[in-house]
Amino acid sequence: MQPVVQFENVTKAYGQAVAVDRLDLSIEPGKFVTLLGPSGCGKSTTLRMLGGFETPNSGRILLAGKDVTRLPPNKRNVNIVFQDYALFPHMNVARNIAFGLELQGHGSDAIHRRVMELLDLVKLQAYANRLPSELSGGQRQRVALMRALAPDPQVLLLDEPLSALDAKLRQQMQIELKSIQEKTGKTFLFVTHDQEEALTMSDQIVVMNNGRIEQMGDPHTLYSRPESVFVANFIGEANLLRATVIGTDGDKTALNWNGAQVEASATVHSTRAGDTVCLVLRPEAIQFSADAGKVANAMRGKIRQRVFKGNHTSMMVEVADGSRLNALVHPVDTEALSGEDVWIGWQSRNATVIRDEAAAK
DSSP, X not given: OOOSEEEEEEEEEETTEEEEEEEEEEEOTTOEEEEEOSTTSSHHHHHHHHHTSSOOSEEEEEETTEEOTTOOGGGSSEEEEOTTOOOOTTSOHHHHHHHHHHHTTOOHHHHHHHHHHHHHHTTOGGGTTOOGGGSOHHHHHHHHHHHHHTTOOSEEEEESTTTTSOHHHHHHHHHHXXXXXXXXXXXXXXXXXXXXXXHHHOSEEEEEETTEEEEEEOHHHHHHSOSSHHHHHHSSOOEEEEEEEEEEETXXXXXXXXXXXXXXXXXXXXXXXXXXXXXEEOGGGOEEESSGGGSTTOEEEEEEEEEEOSSOEEEEEXXXXXXXXXXXXXXXXXXXXXXXXXXXXXXXXXXXXXXXXHHHO
């Protein structure tokens, strides 16, 4: 299958500041792809180059196999939804959605059918004659999305369109946005710095840092098998344990962590005995027990802090050498942990070995 979008060795710099550095990226049609990373990582610049609002210093951008690197925005079959929606305040909902179709020269009957079809998709038929000022934030977001989809673009670009919504509505719109993408079968390229948004909606996440791709893959892989310290820290919470490789046995790696021998079954990079590595352990992977024999990689610990957060309790546990680990525990399991002294451990399959970037420098 031919990619709908291809970036080939694309670089964009502003003076001496490199925003995007030799980017190679292919996107399959019909996917929800998210560019994720902190401010200044190059994700919005990448989106704007695809939209034609920025021109690369070098490299090529292809859309369905066609070189669009130097084409203006109106010559590319893409559309964009901005953070502020940019709806026309003097036009009602129906006319806002119809605007792009009118520019394309469609007849009034075809425009009406298309507008009604899109309003039905987001259950806003009754709001066709309302002005944007008469809509809620979530309704305006839906109208902006339908206006962008009306001309049937090959790719829809979304530049943090949920950032203006309150937390509860934002969560609702994440689910709805993914549902719309699946119903229409369109390719969505979404930009956000919010890792929860990315995990909720994406078929594929592209994690960017300093203008380059750190790692890309499906949400589960990125979360459970990060390939770098940056990805482990940026997507979710992680305990990073600096350890020394003892040896490997099949898919398991034996490690010495501050005098304790522990195991992990996922090794992202090749290792050998004596290498210093990082063990990535998610807080929810840590298990608690009053008995050492009931947990793998068992070690004694003391609970130093408990913070109740409704659907889970956050705990800080100190082990024998003074190291502290963050753990998430279900409220039902918390009831059995009445004292400070516990045994903790984890299943080897839930721990990942990655390169210790500090040691490699």
